[in-house]
Amino acid sequence: MYAEERQQAMAQLVAEHGRLSVNVLAERYDVTTETVRRDLSSLERMGLVRRVHGGAVPSDSLAVIESGLIERDQANTPQKERIARAALELLPPAGSTVLMDAGSTTNRLASLLPRDHRLVVLTHAVPVAARLAGNPQVELHLLPGRVRATTQAAVGADTVAALERLRADVVFLGSNGVTAEHGLSTPDHDEAAVKRAMVHCARQVVALADASKVGVEAPVRFASLDEVDVLVTDTGIDPADQATFAASGMEVRTA
Incomplete structure (x- = not known):
């Protein structure tokens, strides 16, 4: 040839x-x-x-067009369900404070939160808040800001300022892309600013991303690999990527 x-x-x-x-x-x-x-x-x-x-x-x-929440929710559904269930193992003890990012996988995690485990949950995502509003064991706090139609999440200076005053035990993050070179990334600058603030105010950072996100670089980085404690993904991740991520100090869990 x-x-x-x-x-x-x-x-x-x-x-x-x-x-x-x-x-x-x-x-x-x-x-x-x-x-x-x-x-x-x-x-x-x-x-x-x-x-x-x-x-x-x-x-x-190298995506610059951001798919809508409904479209993303319908993609890789089985993998996202498994990732959300695996993320339950990373919940902090009862009475802790959890920060939940916007995203189709974090939405699933919100739906799966146990109803016998008391948590304070902070979120900027309207769909996450809607899922948690009826959970009797969740003390729910909705962050301020302008709600983007694409992600149905609050963004802007008010959202970032609110996060800068907070301290959470763990944050569960979504991401449009994950690579060793570019870290975790998203197409929108306002979304990235909020995600970056979430990373900085949490004691433990957990990223939820199915394997289709690995190798993808969106334009705006909001976290480097060494800022993320755990990546929960699915078994479709390339072993070479998994080894590279682990070498950076990030724990990789597959579901």
Whole structure:
């Protein structure tokens, strides 16, 4: 197979699978990993793929268009359900303060919170608050701010200022993307500012992100890997990514 033919096949394979590692591509095309890296560099220059740590993702994985809450909620539903259930193991002791971010997986976690475990819950997300309003063991606090239609979450200077005055035992965060190079990221600057404030006011930071988010870089970073204590994801995560994340000091749990 000529180099041009191999590169075209690689680009198509990456587009079909969403993410492929250098090792998998080298084995598939019976070439060295160095050859694969050169091929991927060529494809990236042509705008056909985007190189990430250990492999490549489709060029449109650097997402600038933010999908709506309903659309996100319908994607990877089984994985998000498993992640939310696994996150229950990270709940702090009764009487603790929990901060809950906006997102389809954090919404599921809110629905699963036990009704015999007393918690103070702070959130800026209207859907999370709606799910918790009827839980008799939750003392619910809704943060102020302008509610974005896309995420149905409060953002802005008032939200950030409120978070700067708070201290939570644990925060459960959503993320549009997770990579070793760019950390945790989201498309919107206002959302990123709120998430960053959440990270800074929590004793423990737990990110909930299914494997489709790994390898994706949204434009605005709100946390580096070393600022996150635990990533709860699904078994679809690439082992190389899992090892890289763990080497940064972040615990990775798969559900």
